[in-house]
Amino acid sequence: MITIKDLSVKYGDQDKSVPVLDHINIEIGKGEIYTFIGPSGCGKSTFLYVLSGILRDYEGLVLVDGRPVDPKRQRIGLILQNYGLLPWKNVRQNIILGVKIKGQPREEEYFTYILKQLGIEQLLDRYPKELSGGQQQRVAIARAFLLKPDILLMDEPFSALDAINREEMQALFLKIWQEHNVTTVFITHSVDEALYLGSKIIVFSDAPGKILGVYDNPCFQLDNLRCRDEYYNMSMQLRKILDKG
Amino acid sequence: MNTLQSREKWQGALYSFVLVIIVWQAVAMLLKIPIIPTPTAVFINLLQIFQSRMEIHLLYSLGRIIAGIAISILLGVSLGLLMGYFSRIDRILSPLIYFTYPVPKIALLPIVMLLFGLGEASKLIMIVLIVVFQIIITARDAVKNIPQEIFRSLQSLGASRWQIFKEIIIPASLPEVLTATRLALGTAVSILFFTETFGTEYGMGYFIMDAWMRVNYLDMYAGIVVLSFLGFCLFSILDVAEKYFCSWR
Numbered sequence: 001m002i003t004i005k006d007l008s009v010k011y012g013d014q015d016k017s018v019p020v021l022d023h024i025n026i027e028i029g030k031g032e033i034y035t036f037i038g039p040s041g042c043g044k045s046t047f048l049y050v051l052s053g054i055l056r057d058y059e060g061l062v063l064v065d066g067r068p069v070d071p072k073r074q075r076i077g078l079i080l081q082n083y084g085l086l087p088w089k090n091v092r093q094n095i096i097l098g099v100k101i102k103g104q105p106r107e108e109e110y111f112t113y114i115l116k117q118l119g120i121e122q123l124l125d126r127y128p129k130e131l132s133g134g135q136q137q138r139v140a141i142a143r144a145f146l147l148k149p150d151i152l153l154m155d156e157p158f159s160a161l162d163a164i165n166r167e168e169m170q171a172l173f174l175k176i177w178q179e180h181n182v183t184t185v186f187i188t189h190s191v192d193e194a195l196y197l198g199s200k201i202i203v204f205s206d207a208p209g210k211i212l213g214v215y216d217n218p219c220f221q222l223d224n225l226r227c228r229d230e231y232y233n234m235s236m237q238l239r240k241i242l243d244k245g
Numbered sequence: 246m247n248t249l250q251s252r253e254k255w256q257g258a259l260y261s262f263v264l265v266i267i268v269w270q271a272v273a274m275l276l277k278i279p280i281i282p283t284p285t286a287v288f289i290n291l292l293q294i295f296q297s298r299m300e301i302h303l304l305y306s307l308g309r310i311i312a313g314i315a316i317s318i319l320l321g322v323s324l325g326l327l328m329g330y331f332s333r334i335d336r337i338l339s340p341l342i343y344f345t346y347p348v349p350k351i352a353l354l355p356i357v358m359l360l361f362g363l364g365e366a367s368k369l370i371m372i373v374l375i376v377v378f379q380i381i382i383t384a385r386d387a388v389k390n391i392p393q394e395i396f397r398s399l400q401s402l403g404a405s406r407w408q409i410f411k412e413i414i415i416p417a418s419l420p421e422v423l424t425a426t427r428l429a430l431g432t433a434v435s436i437l438f439f440t441e442t443f444g445t446e447y448g449m450g451y452f453i454m455d456a457w458m459r460v461n462y463l464d465m466y467a468g469i470v471v472l473s474f475l476g477f478c479l480f481s482i483l484d485v486a487e488k489y490f491c492s493w494r
Contacts, residue, residue, distance in 0.1 A: 054400045080394065101399065
């Protein structure tokens with residue numbers, strides 16, 4: 001579970017500081033996937049950096065399972081838009097990097113299982129530059145899941161992919177996620193993606209980021225989602241909220 | 246693909262070698278003066294004297310270059326990486342380096358010789374003094390140019406400073422460090438020649454200068470050819486190392 005109370009972040013010096021996040025309050029239930037949507041520059045990525053422990057200069061309370069967020073103690077899976085792979089490590093080394101840093105024992109069976117699920121067992125000896133964007137993102141996802149993370153943080157992970165690849169990756173990700181049920185924060189700027197992947201949808205305002213609303217997503221885990229009325233209605237509703245800011 | 250590339254590379258080396266020989270031969274035949282002997286005469290002489298008179302000089306020079314470069318890399322890379330990673334260290338050391346880098350080090354030669362004698366130490370110190378700065382600055386800038394995003398995934402994993410150093414800083418800066426080493430190598434060979442002209446009776450620098458004094462041009466050219474070949478071999482070793490360590494590029 002992730003608990004966030006009165007989270008505010010400011011950038012810059014004390015006298016000339018620019019607020020980026022403004023009193024965010026939210027609770028993300030264990031094993032749930034929340035999608036966060038908002039205009040670009042609204043502080044979504046900053047929000048994720050706070051949750052991942054990269055950005056420590058914030059006000060308020062950020063708890064993961066009741067403890068302050070600390071990447072040294074918690075297992076945090078982070079998947080970024082640019083995949084976050086190290087170019088000098090091949091696929092195998094990149095995938096095990098997470099467990100290696102954490103000093104966790106490597107479970108060979110689970111490793112092979114994840115590789116198979118993501119369809120990258122043939123790519124182990126390749127370097128990131130020899131992979132397509134979709135393949136690189138599969139590697140990043142494999143790394144995150146191999147870690148058996150307490151929380152999973154994703155920052156527009158599929159937005160650099162072309163439309164066909166993107167939908168394939170969304171479906172694949174959802175399938176794997178359902179098996180593991182990791183508490184997940186998924187940041188996106190696409191209404192479609194928010195509806196497809198989120199059990200709840202959180203709408204951010206323009207900068208400084210505030211939460212405009214938290215919505216239950218009636219479309220989550222429906223078959224043939226994109227042909228349904230619920231999808232259309234919810235999508236219109238979200239777009240209206242986003243337009244008003 | 247890779248074997249083809251390396252074969253093409255060796256073919257290129259062969260062509261350029263042949264080209265040098267042809268030009269040399271042409272100049273020697275045109276001018277017909279003893280100071281420019283023909284390449285055949287030089288190579289025959291080289292074969293005759295290499296084992297008996299030249300080998301020891303080559304080994305001395307090789308040892309000095311390798312030691313000089315090794316010390317410079319050890320010192321320069323560790324300082325440079327630390328300066329790139331810790332901005333506080335950079336703020337203190339950078340001005341110091343900018344101050345001392347432009348000092349003409351050859352001018353310090355008498356002082357170095359007075360302090361460290363005429364032996365090996367002062368020769369190595371001269372090489373290190375001249376070469377180390379470009380390695381420090383290259384290594385520092387290589388670290389500074391690593392994009393911040395590269396660090397994100399390791400930071401979110403709670404990696405320690407040492408882990409970040411090992412997994413990111415060192416591999417990311419390696420290609421540039423190898424480039425700096427290549428530049429340093431060229432400089433080191435020319436400084437070596439200079440420092441070997443005094444205070445020693447061994448080394449290719451001594452050998453060439455000695456042949457020059459004795460007006461033995463065949464020996465002199467043989468020495469120059471060997472020195473060039475030494476440089477070529479060392480550069481090739483670096484190329485192979487780069488291919489091995491930076492195959493991800």
